Amino acid sequence: MLEGKNCLCLSTDFPGFFQDLAKLRLVAFGALSGLVLLDKAGVVHNDMKPDNLIWTEGGTGPRVKIVDFGCARLDQREERGRNWALAEGGAGHLGKWAPEMILRLPIGHRADVWGVAVSLCELFCGRMVWRSEADSAEVVMAQALGLCNLRDGLPASLLRRSPLDVRQLYTPAPRHWPLRRSGSLIEALRPKHWGLDQVLGPGWQDSDKVDLGQMLLAGLVLDPTFRPNAAQLLQCCNFLNPEIPRKAL
Numbered sequence: 001m002l003e004g005k006n007c008l009c010l011s012t013d014f015p016g017f018f019q020d021l022a023k024l025r026l027v028a029f030g031a032l033s034g035l036v037l038l039d040k041a042g043v044v045h046n047d048m049k050p051d052n053l054i055w056t057e058g059g060t061g062p063r064v065k066i067v068d069f070g071c072a073r074l075d076q077r078e079e080r081g082r083n084w085a086l087a088e089g090g091a092g093h094l095g096k097w098a099p100e101m102i103l104r105l106p107i108g109h110r111a112d113v114w115g116v117a118v119s120l121c122e123l124f125c126g127r128m129v130w131r132s133e134a135d136s137a138e139v140v141m142a143q144a145l146g147l148c149n150l151r152d153g154l155p156a157s158l159l160r161r162s163p164l165d166v167r168q169l170y171t172p173a174p175r176h177w178p179l180r181r182s183g184s185l186i187e188a189l190r191p192k193h194w195g196l197d198q199v200l201g202p203g204w205q206d207s208d209k210v211d212l213g214q215m216l217l218a219g220l221v222l223d224p225t226f227r228p229n230a231a232q233l234l235q236c237c238n239f240l241n242p243e244i245p246r247k248a249l
Contacts, residue, residue: 004056007064011050011123018123021212021239023062027053027123028215029240030064031116035230038066039075039109046107047071047092048115050123075108094135095128099144100224102137103162110224113233117219121147121199124212129199138169138178138189145177146191147198148222153177158223211239 007027010017018024031053038045045052045066052068071092091101098114100107121129129147145154153175159166170176177188196216200209215237221227234240 004054004065006051006067007053007055007119007123008050010055011126015126018126021208024120024124024212025239026062027055027064028116028120029234031066031119032113032230032234032240034066035109035112035116036234038112039230042075043069044073044075044107044109045069045071045112045115046073047096048112048119049093049096050119052092053119073107094137094140097137097140098224099141099158099222102141102144103158104164105161105224108224110227110229113219113227113230114224116230117216118147120212120216121196125199136180138180141178142189142191144220144222146193147196148220149195150222151194155223211237215239 007018018027031048035045047068047070048066052066054065054067056063056065091097091107092115096115096118098107098111100111118129129143135143141154154170154177156173156176159170159176166176169179171179171188177190180187180189196204196213199216200207200213204210204213215233218228218233218237228236
């Protein structure tokens with residue numbers, strides 16, 4: 001049995017614990033390194049969240065490991081002909097759903113990268129990025145649009161790939177916003193807050209949080225086609241490689 005404490009408990013019991021960027025870097029490195037191994041094995045974890053990241057102490061120092069594979073599935077590369085869309089099985093915490101999950105697109109390992117990025121946001125700021133456990137998928141999508149700073153709404157190129165009846169769920173062109181229905185009332189959900197300022201605070205681009213912000217921007221790409229995988233993030237992000245001089249990159 002793995003001994004340690006999950007990162008959500010650490011964040012709750014010790015407020016500000018993960019505002020120490022060195023500690024948050026350990027979480028990011030451990031989670032992404034674990035995802036690299038899962039990707040090689042053709043496994044999608046499908047429930048990346050702070051609760052499932054365990055902080056362990058050992059002789060070589062603290063490490064972070066991924067646990068709880070109850071929602072895991074084989075990557076579509078391992079079972080060709082199967083469409084690993086959300087409709088074929090359950091998924092983890094709604095607030096960590098990647099956009100492809102919300103749109104019922106095939107789910108691959110890059111969905112786990114999204115979950116790690118959202119988890120890092122939550123651990124750093126000490127609160128849930130998403131408003132409520134009762135949120136609908138459309139509310140989560142609206143919050144994702146705000147976090148990604150997509151002020152023109154959901155890209156039509158992504159929406160067209162969804163098997164859902166998007167006419168009932170999103171506003172028509174030119175800007176596609178998620179819709180919330182309550183009885184006969186229909187509300188277009190436009191984010192109230194934009195970008196990573198809501199997580200890292202204003203002016204993060206000119207602070208010691210710039211490398212963290214750049215890594216989060218890289219992971220929080222709405223379209224999974226253009227979202228990097230875990231190995232690519234580990235290789236290219238200054239936040240994960242602080243010893244590499246910027247001018248050498």
